[in-house]
Amino acid sequence: MKYDIIVIGSGPGGYIAAIRASQLGKKVAIIEKYATLGGTCLNVGCIPSKALLDSSHHYYDAVHHFEEHGISVEKPTFDFGKMVERKANVVETTTGGIKYLMDKNNITVYEGLGSFEDATHVKVTKKDGSSEVIEGADIIIATGSKPSTLPFITLDKERVITSTEALKLKEVPKHLLVIGGGVIGLELGSVYKRLGADVTVIEYAPKITPTMDADVSKELTKVLKKQGMKINASHGVTSVERNGDEVIVKATNKKGEEVTFTGDYCLVAVGRKPYTEGLGLEKAGVKVTERGMVDVNDHLQTNIKNIYAIGDVVKGAMLAHKAEEEGVVVAEYLAGEKPHIDYNLIPGIIYTWPEVAAVGKTEQELKDAGVAYKAGKFSMRALGRSRASGDLDGFVKVLADKNTDEILGVHMVGARVADLIMEAAVAMEYRASAEDLARICHGHPTYSEAVKEAAKAAWDGKPLNA
Numbered sequence: 001m002k003y004d005i006i007v008i009g010s011g012p013g014g015y016i017a018a019i020r021a022s023q024l025g026k027k028v029a030i031i032e033k034y035a036t037l038g039g040t041c042l043n044v045g046c047i048p049s050k051a052l053l054d055s056s057h058h059y060y061d062a063v064h065h066f067e068e069h070g071i072s073v074e075k076p077t078f079d080f081g082k083m084v085e086r087k088a089n090v091v092e093t094t095t096g097g098i099k100y101l102m103d104k105n106n107i108t109v110y111e112g113l114g115s116f117e118d119a120t121h122v123k124v125t126k127k128d129g130s131s132e133v134i135e136g137a138d139i140i141i142a143t144g145s146k147p148s149t150l151p152f153i154t155l156d157k158e159r160v161i162t163s164t165e166a167l168k169l170k171e172v173p174k175h176l177l178v179i180g181g182g183v184i185g186l187e188l189g190s191v192y193k194r195l196g197a198d199v200t201v202i203e204y205a206p207k208i209t210p211t212m213d214a215d216v217s218k219e220l221t222k223v224l225k226k227q228g229m230k231i232n233a234s235h236g237v238t239s240v241e242r243n244g245d246e247v248i249v250k251a252t253n254k255k256g257e258e259v260t261f262t263g264d265y266c267l268v269a270v271g272r273k274p275y276t277e278g279l280g281l282e283k284a285g286v287k288v289t290e291r292g293m294v295d296v297n298d299h300l301q302t303n304i305k306n307i308y309a310i311g312d313v314v315k316g317a318m319l320a321h322k323a324e325e326e327g328v329v330v331a332e333y334l335a336g337e338k339p340h341i342d343y344n345l346i347p348g349i350i351y352t353w354p355e356v357a358a359v360g361k362t363e364q365e366l367k368d369a370g371v372a373y374k375a376g377k378f379s380m381r382a383l384g385r386s387r388a389s390g391d392l393d394g395f396v397k398v399l400a401d402k403n404t405d406e407i408l409g410v411h412m413v414g415a416r417v418a419d420l421i422m423e424a425a426v427a428m429e430y431r432a433s434a435e436d437l438a439r440i441c442h443g444h445p446t447y448s449e450a451v452k453e454a455a456k457a458a459w460d461g462k463p464l465n466a
């Protein structure tokens with residue numbers, strides 16, 4: 001069969017690219033090696049982790065917060081098996097939705113491993129070993145990423161696990177050791193902490209979420225510690241050993257001392273790496289970088305003219321929504337349009353509770369770039385909405401250009417900031433000033449008032465409710 005565009009990989013990057021290309025009149029095929037569509041995000045990433053985060057949040061609230069609202073329930077209990085089953089149902093419905101979208105958009109789905117025969121032909125090898133070759137005028141690589149590990153770790157996938165296994169454990173760990181205080185470590189660490197596990201995070205950098213704004217890391221560390229999570233920053237892991245049902249992690253702390261952590265499970269969450277195994281890039285002549293990423297130019301085009309790559313397999317943040325934008329951009333570019341992505345405006349979100357969200361530059365990035373800026377900060381605690389719900393932790397911080405007042409970055413910790421961050425992204429897309437944001441009437445009482453107040457603090461240094 002011959003197509004205008006073949007997309008390899010059906011994660012958020014791939015399936016969105018396929019839909020957009022089809023909307024623009026292209027004949028499109030998508031190849032997926034797994035039986036369900038949706039890639040890491042829908043099957044073993046964003047969606048299942050949010051399902052477990054939501055279930056564990058309900059339980060945590062019942063145990064810790066119902067009483068202050070005057071609600072008494074006899075000692076709440078949970079059925080972990082049911083939580084995991086619910087998560088599986090959420091995944092099934094969501095991935096089923098992608099199949100529906102493929103059919104609706106007349107996109108041909110091939111189940112099997114896609115590998116290049118040459119620059120225009122891709123072989124699809126099915127589970128039963130049979131294969132067929134399809135032809136594409138243009139090809140989009142959207143094969144995503146897989147969990148990284150450390151060279152001395154043996155991932156037995158039973159007790160020394162990655163996020164994939166952490167989403168389908170048969171029991172709640174007694175003591176979960178988490179290597180890596182990044183997004184996955186803190187989100188999945190939160191799930192099990194809320195369900196009663198001891199959780200110890202071991203982070204190499206001097207702080208958790210090391211690439212986020214320093215104030216955010218500090219506040220998040222404070223609230224997670226308050227929830228009982230043990231956080232060990234500046235600890236370089238040197239060994240991970242399994243001994244029966246125990247896992248022993250050794251690390252070197254800042255003083256050069258060896259520290260031993262013992263738990264019953266160890267989650268390795270030290271980042272992800274691009275996934276190109278078995279793709280046959282060499283047969284098509286596609287170049288990869290030293291770090292194994294597919295090398296692309298500003299149009300996400302590889303060194304081979306008709307082959308493009310998007311999402312986790314190329315440079316940039318490994319985020320579903322970044323991949324989606326790239327999918328749209330490549331599809332539109334191939335249809336002769338002139339699309340554009342502002343990589344500065346891709347929000348970063350962590351679904352702990354309180355949530356964390358950011359867009360634009362951090363203070364450190366502005367300092368490093370020598371940009372004169374002003375900062376306005378407003379505590380969630382000062383909001384009527386936060387007092388009503390009892391979610392008092394966190395803040396909103398707005399960074400604006402000292403001379404022009406243009407908003408350069410917004411950083412948030414607090415209830416529902418995962419959704420709130422989009423106000424900041426919209427403002428920055430339209431190059432709003434802090435004053436613009438401060439002058440917009442915000443509904444009362446809402447968490448969004450913290451954005452208005454922080455913007456006012458950045459603009460004239462005079463928040464109204466602080």
Ligand SMILES: NC(=O)c1ccc[n+]([C@@H]2O[C@H](COP(=O)([O-])OP(=O)(O)OC[C@H]3O[C@@H](n4cnc5c(N)ncnc54)[C@H](O)[C@@H]3O)[C@@H](O)[C@H]2O)c1
Nearest residue numbers: 180181182183184185203204205237269270271272318349
């Ligand atoms: N909410 C979301 O958007 C979401 C959720 C999950 C995953 N993701 C994405 O998936 C990717 C992978 O997530 P992740 O949490 O594995 O990566 P990450 O990059 O967010 O965090 C990895 C952490 O591990 C630390 N680390 C690295 N080597 C270490 C070592 N030897 N010892 C101890 N710590 C070490 C790093 O300093 C970092 O803090 C990221 O790009 C992330 O953004 C996003």
